[in-house]
Structure formats: C-alpha cells, structure tokens
Amino acid sequence: MQIFSAIEAASETLWDVAVIGGGPAGMMAAGRAASLGARVILIEKNHSLGKKLLITGGGRCNVTNAEPDRQKFLAKYKDDGKFLASPFAAWGILETLDFFHTRNMQTKVEAHQRVFPVSDSSQSVWDVLVAYLRESSVTILSDATVTGLSTDESNVTHANIRGGKIIRAKSFVLATGGTSHPETGSTGDGYTWLRTLGHTVREPSASLVPIALTEPVKDAAGVSLPDAKITLFQNNVKQAQSRGKVLFTHVGLSGPGILNMSREVDELLKYGNVTIELDLMADMGYEKVNASLQALFKENSNKVIRNALRTVVAPALVPHILSRTGIDPDTACHSVTRDSRIALMKTLKHLRFEVSHVLGSEKAIITSGGVALTEIDFKTMSSHMYENLYIIGDLLDIDRPSGGYSLQLCWTTGYVAGSSAAASVANKKNK
Template identity: 35%
Template sequence: MDNKKVVVVGGGAAGMIAAATAGGRGMDVTIVEKNNRLGKKILITGKGRCNITNSADMETHIGNVVHNREFLYSAFYTYDNYTVIQLFESLGLETKTERGGRVFPQSDKAVDVVNALKKHVKNNNVDILYESPVNSVIVKNGQIHGVKLENGNEITCESVIIATGGKSYPGTGSTGDGYHIAKEAGHKIITPKPALTPLNIKENWVKELQGLSLKNTELRLYKGDKKVFEDFGEMLFTHYGISGPLVLSASGHVVGIEKGGYRVVLDLKPALDEKTLDLRIQKDFEKYSRKNFSNSLDDLLPKKMIPVIIELSGIPSDKPVNQISKAERAKLVELLKNLSITPTSLRGFDEAIVTAGGVDVKEIDPSTMESKLVKGLYFAGEVMDLDAYTGGFNLQIAYSTGYLAGSSC
C-alpha cells in the first residue's frame, strides 16, 4: 500500500473526514490545525446541537445548494447522507431526525459529533499538529512538495488538502487563511461574502418588534421588480432587522445590496387568500363591534405587532370597528398580505453561518477535488465557492468533498 505523505490544513468537519479517509487508505497523514483543538466551529453549529446532515435524497441536497450545485454531483453521490449517518452510528453516535429532515445527535450535544469525528481520525492513524497556522504551500514545477508554517518550519509531503473553512465565525479560527494559500498557488478567489446571515432593515418600526418570532410566514425577496427568492417558514425580528431560517436562506440571494433596489415582502397570513382574509377580518370586527380598532386585532395578530400594523394601516386606532369602511379594510388586507420592508445590508461574518465565495470551483476537478493548476493540491469544504441553505446541507458538502479529497490524494 502506498505510504504517501499527506498534509490536511484545517481540522474541521471537511478536514477530519478527508484525513481519516486518506489514513484509511494507508497514507501517512497529518492534520495541521491553527487552534488548540479540532472541530471548534462544529461546537457552535445548530445552536450547540449540530445539525449533522439532512435525511432528504441527494437531489434535494443539490437543490438546496445556492452556488455551483452542478460541481457537487460527483461528491454527493459518492459519499451521501446515509453513509454519513452510518459512519456516525458506527462511531457510537446515535442520531435522530427532526422537522425538515434535519439530523441531530440523539444527545443534542455538538461536542459528541466532534468526539466521534476525532475517534474516526484516531482510528485511521492520523497525526495532529495543533497551534500550527500554515503560511503557504510549497510548489515546484507545478507539483506540491510540502507546506510552510507561519513559524518558518516546513513539512514535506506529496499531497496537501486545504480544508480551512471560510470567513464566517472568525472567532473559531475561520479567518480566510485558505484563500491566501490558494491565491498564492495561482488560484482565483471569488470575493467572499457572508451567507446565511441576518439582514439590517431600514424601517424604524422593525425595532419595536424585537424578539417577535413568526412561525408561519411567507417571505419574498425582490430585486427591482424581479422576485429572486420565495419561501415559507420561521423568521425573527431583531433590534437591527430580521433573522431566522427564512431570512438566512434569502440572504444567499442578495448580491450588491449596498447599491439598493432590494425589498422584502412578508405575507403574514399565507394560508388565507385576500377574499378569505377579508371575511376573517369582518368576522373579528363583528365579534368586537363595540370596540375601537386598536382592540379588535387580538385574534388576528401577535400582541407586539398590533400597534405597528395599526400605524401602517392609516386607520385611526380609536376608530370604532363598526365605522371602518370597506376601502380601509381592503388596505388592511393588502398590508397583512404584502408587508414591505427594505434591507440595507447583510450582517457581517461574525453572524454568518457560512461564507459565499472562495476558491473558484472551475479550477478544481469535481470528481477528485484536485486543483487543475497544481498537482497534489486538493480542496475540501467551505474554502471553495460552495454554500447551501440551512438544514444540514452545508455540513454534507464538507463531508462529501472531504471524502473525495481523501480518497483521491
């Protein structure tokens, strides 16, 4: 068996899978990690529970990838979600599937996921070098010859797998190191930007709704007159704007927000069409016929939202409901079905779940994850220009590309 020397730069999900896979093939593998522990970012995913993957079929996984989904066909079908679940269970980590196909550890503890991956790494005889940031790769005649650490030391090897992650949650060590290494080796970098991140909103009234969570809302994102995203689910109002799963997914479709032209339209009652909603409002007005407008919306809206909707409707709050005109009611229906707000910017990398942008996948072989420019240089995970919606899809990208890189190096 070939005892080739392989260095994996980065000990996150992609790096650990890549290293264990290469080690299982008999390679002499070392993970070079800048932190003092492996899997630091995994610990904060899924609010500390770690959404390991998604139980949906792989076509659904591909459909949930925002950028460069075609690139992932080979990786996803070579190493799919069921293989991932089987791997974790073989390592002693029991899993459970929740709403939307999200797969979590039975224990609800992300640290158990990290420990299972560390066990996988150890089982495959991988060495680990902690607190060792990599400065660059050593390339001679278009071929990898090793890596150079920031402390000046060099490690000679025949293959390098860059699995340094993106720029999201920089406190975990994801500070874009891989981009500099790849660029120096001749690779093009698609400008990284925060993805799966909350949105800052222009309208001041949004602040009044801080902490309000909406469970069944339809969100549409427009750029000019063109609808670029639409989905249904949960969202949250914050002191700066909006967040929650719906908003995070929409954020991946925002490009050049600083130039303006974007608007978010919320349907607060997606289960009812305009006519049905109007009838529902009439019924409530009948029920509260002796009350003012401000006291007639308790059955229709969350308490926090009532003053905001009253103000935006233009209907005086002290107007008796039995005096509200058909035209005023129509305006209220329109407002509830099309509540428009203006996003001004994305929140930063500190709050982004993943990074959009990274190493241009056109310069990477999708069947091996090897660089088309430098022989023996491979990539895995978020360092590449790949990102997906929430729900376990981004971690599946890490495992699948990590496995291919570890299988091919």
C-alpha cells in the same frame, strides 16, 4: 494518534498526506486518507480541533439533511449542484449517516429533514471524528499556523509553518474554511494562499445587515451607545460576544457593533430564537454600577429619577429602562428602594431584546465566495492547477441553504479528497 508537541519532529518527516485545517472537512479527509494506509498529518492552528463544529446548530449540530432523493438534495445547491453529482455518488447522505451510526452516534430527523445527534450535542459529532482520527492513526499537529504553500511548477512541495519550519508531503488537502466566526480559527487564510497560487477566488462577502427586534424601542430611534457589550443568546446559552457602537432604529438595532454580529444572528436564527443583550455599563462591574447609582441618587435626592438618570443613560432611552425595571419615572431619587436600585442596575447591565429577523436576510448570502468550481476536478477534489492539491469544505464557492447542507458538503468533499490523496500516493509507490 500521536500529538506532536514540537513542530521539529513533524518537519523531519515526508508525509504522504498533509491536511491543513482541522474542521469537519479536514478531519474527515485526514481520517479517510489514513484509514487507507496513508501516513497523514493534520495541521491545525488552534490548540483543539473543530471549534466551529462545536457551535453548529446552536450547539446541537445539524449534521446533514435526510432528503432521500439525491437529485432533490443536489438541487438545493442550485447551479453548483451539477458539480457535486460525482462526489455525492461516492459518499452521500446514507454513507454519512452510516458513518455516524456505526460509531455509536444515533441521529434523529427534525423539521425540514434536518438531522441532529440524538444527544442534541455537537460534542457527539466531534467525539466521533476525533475517534476516527485516533483509530486511523492520524498525527495531529496543533497550535501550528500555516502561513503559505510553496510549489514547483505543478505540485505543492511544502507548507510553511509560522516560526520557520516546513511540513513536506506528497499530497496536500486544504481545509481552512471560510471567514465566518473568525474566533473559531476560520480567518480565510486559504483564500489568500489559493489566490497567490493563481486560483480564482470570489471575495467572501460579509452580510452586514441591521437587525429587527420583535419589540423595537421606537422612541429611542437615533440613540447611539458608543461602546456597548453585545452578547447573543440562544436558549439562554451564550453564543457570541463583542463590543462596539450600537444604534437604536425604528425597527431594531444597527451600528457597527450590531452589523458585525448580524451574520452570527442570521445563522443562529435558523436554529431558534435569538436574544441580544446590551450591557450599557460595560466598563463597570455590578459593585461599581451600584455605587455610582447610589451616588447619583444621593446627589439628586430631590429630583425625580427620570431626570437624574439622564446623566447616565441617553435621555430617549430612560423611559424604556424605567418601564422595564418597573420604576415609576416620577419617583424622587431619595425614595428609590434598594431593591429598585439593584433591579435598575441589572437592567442597565442586561438589557435584553428578542430578535425578529435580520434585515434583508432573504437576499443575503451568509457565506458567499470561495474557489471557482471550474478550477476543481470534482471526481477527486483536486486542483486543476496543482495535481497534488485538494480543496474542500467551506473553501469552495458553493451557495447553499441552511439545514445541514454545509456540513454534508464537508463530509462528502472531505471523504473524496481523503480517498483520492491516499490513492494517488499509493499509485506513485506502485510505479
């Protein structure tokens, strides 16, 4: 495996296969094509590969689903399952498991047939894939953002890289993913290019929905925090962070900051309990909050704390904050102890709530949208419009449930595209 620090060198080569997007689908496609002898470059805009893969399954990675009956498995993709019979005949669950097992990653089956690495770490999956790329001599071009594809009438000729360079290849595999967790690199770029090329792309729909809490602060319904820091935790491990407006409702939390994180919450809930932490003093560190509380209590030394605190926190939220901290609301400010003040500071910085569910999640489709399936040849994963273009993974408009079905789609479509891209190059050489 060669890592090009400069795009110059890579742009001087005519590659057999260029894979765009180093997520699970792209890594599988690149490794497979290279293992068949193709000269493969994998182009990734991040510095490292598989950033989203590492956060899957709450950091444990639900690799696939061990449903032994292929028909039952495909039925999980509902109507879209009929498109998948051919690729799954080439590479299904058993092949996927065998792939990981023979590379020393043992797996275990949990509830609902969900398969996880025995290590309980998505890093194990990442390690296997990166080793696969290394052993099959894939060239990785990281920190390289593709800005679009250029074509002639029936083929993609080159990928344009930010900065002006191009990558030429005989075949292109597109694996840029969908739009969820954009901080991992999945910003929907591939959808834009495919639309420009004439493909039908169903707009990925964001499921922005309020969140119900197990213990909503009903008395604070209507209170809005203009710019709270919102952090999601699972098993006490930080999963995501953002800032924005938060609104307390009768059932839980809403407001743009929460709505924008609802997809992540919904995804995480599939793997266990989720806690939302609000930092009500996001612009101040511990010391500053402590100092401002000290000043507040000094200024209002003869007032009771429930009244004094109203200048810092929305009045409807004050009783909840004090009850959480274990401070009697009628305590005079001059008798608030140091320990109580520190505890209050921690409550204000780390106001945690356990999520019950995401409202409307029964109906919401998490990542919905993508390239129309009728425009893909599922025997090869190639586009019907451009014969040397292959489209895989989350780019496809396939609805699926949680439980390992998304990643299995990546393994299967990645394998088939890698095989077909390499075979088509070999066929052309032999002619």
